[in-house]
Amino acid sequence: MLKQKIAVLGPGSWGSALAQVLAENGHEVTIWGNNPAQIDEINTYHTNRHYLPNIKLPNTIIGEKDLAKAVKDADAVLFVVPTKAMRSVAHEFAKVCENTPYIIHASKGLEQGSHKRISEILYEEIPQAKRKEIVVLSGPSHAEEVAVHDITTITAASVDEQAAKYVQQLFTNEYFRIYTNTDVIGVETGAALKNIIAIGAGAIHGLGFGDDAKAAIMTRGLAEISRLGVAMGANPLTFIGLSGVGDLIVTCTSVHSRNWRAGNLLGQGKQLDEILENMGMIVEGVATTKAAMELAEQLNVEMPITHTIYRVLYEGKDIRQAAKEIMLRDSKVENEFTM
Structure with missing residues (x-):
């Protein structure tokens, strides 16, 4: 693939890692952020220590504080900002963009209030021209x-x-492989909702339960994700793919997952406000739990695990009692899709 000019909006851990992949693939990469000290660090030391300690970024990555300069003449613009900031950043991008780049996003969540997926926000804020x-x-x-x-x-x-396929070619190399899919709804809902289940999986660990309980919450969590996703128009097969069960597994089992770590601390008895204050990065699953609960009620989809996590996060429900109550619900048939 010919060298492309890529603007990455959002110098967090994922934005920085994706910028590194693109730069190592020979593309011209600019990374934009609104923290001047962070951008200065990227340009001066080629590091982003708060998000990726001990990682040296390629010195070809240029940090930029001015959004218009960052996206000027870009072939593609990659949005990697928190869900709550997506609409405002997309709006500002549309005001300064002077060409027609591909738009890529690598964020995971649902917008509060509107319950919209991130691509829907981008379609609304960035004119087709x-x-x-x-x-x-x-x-x-x-x-x-x-x-x-x-x-x-x-x-x-x-x-x-x-x-x-264009994005597939941009990123693919010997350690980073991309598959294509046309089910945007399924990919985005799987990405957003798995963060809820990861909070629950972390809580299971924090409460001291073992592997059986972890397998149960992941499997039944996938059933909930699939039910809501299909109600939104997704292809059910997407949820047994990389952005479904694949993403669920990695987020529910790894200490790298902020959502898992937050749930683990909840299970140990820590307060949510304290956890979020000390995390240092956005825990997308907390806000997504609220959006998903409202969306499930709107679409008449039953999501008992999500509802239980919502009660713990937003209503102060005792987490051990919540775990007991979900086990004592009415008995169900496993493959009844609407249960």
């Missing part, structure tokens, strides 16, 4: 592992298959 097609980049991946070249496989999803 200022972009090519939108592509979602998602799957089982931790920035900390990608940054040290651990083998990783994820999905590029778009309603435009050629756009997905």
